[in-house]
Amino acid sequence: MNRDYYIFSNGRLKRKDNTIYFIDSGNNKRALPVEQVDKIHFFGEVDFNSNLLSYLPRFGVMLNVYNYYGYYSGTYYPRKKNVSGFLVVNQAVYYNDYNKRIALARSFVESSIYHILRNLRRHKEVTEEIIDKIEKEKANITKANKIAELMGVEGRVRKWYYRGFNCILREEFILKGRNRRPPRDPVNALISFGNSLMYTAVLGEMYKTQLDPTISFLHEPSTKRFSLSLDIAEIFKPLIIDAVIFKLINNRVIKEEDFDIEEEICFLNEEGKKKFIEEYETKMATTIKHRKLKRKTSYKMFIRLECYKLIKHFIGDEVYKPLKAWW
């Protein structure tokens, strides 16, 4: 499987010998096997030129850039090879018909809540009360007739869910409600960083399919973002990112010194980011035997499969049933 590389040091990325070389500021050269690269993530200051940029699209390599705080700033991606006007038209039809749109939005929320409950049930002894509250809220999904109501349901569920974090996490890490831009405490910093990674992962997988990432269903298809990635990321956030956060904190992998806290603004420092990414990559590469495909499937592949299911839904082949982790 193609893999991701994360560049934290400063240096230069260049095309040489028909592959990619990374030369760091100490002049150490490393060749990356271009055929095996899926995405490259830049966290440090890296130079590159058009020679490299014109070479990478041939191998479908995406470059993701993050700013100093680890927020996603942008992507350089190859010319889209998988395009289908037919699918885009159909996808737009599903957006335009409010009933069809809300049905899809409902299934995203449903799946997201299913995974939230799945996380909470793992710590049943301490979260029983919250599970009850969320179960009650869950009934409102079918009642909601407007996207805004659906977003409301999701918002309230998340509020309870984040309250549940305090029961699950070790007592040194307290989550006093979700805040972002900027995050104010370590747990919020972890969630924000994780969501950044999730967004790029979904975008990367969606890019390999014919879906148009701008036409979304739960989120408003705003002009500035690939909002369908946000829709699909909803499903995977509790399944992947939150599981990683619980593991990192409860197994004492991430400690307080892995965060930079300045004037009530909290961010992961380099060491913290590396720890997070390492655990996240292991999670993404973990395989589960797929019920239908009858073969081992990684979490990363599950994201792509979700895109394929949506495609099937749009072209009227098979009704979309969101992922509900059965393992």
Next chain:
Amino acid sequence: MFVILTYDVDVKRVNKIRKLLKKYLTWTQNSVFEGEISQGKLNQCLSEVENIIDKSYDSIYIYNVKSSKFISKDILGENKNFDELFL
């Protein structure tokens, strides 16, 4: 699958082979490459190799392991090159 590939080719072709293999695997020592690769990619790589080598003189060994879990690597002396997630 995890592959260790070693080659012994005429000096004239050494650089060509090395450059080609760098596209697919990680260079660990002189004449040794290793890394995780899919069967399809490996076939693609080997067919490119076949175009360069002289089969009556050169030799390429490919050791493959189904999963990198079942292989361990101990290093004596300096670790020349390693495959890492972070750069």
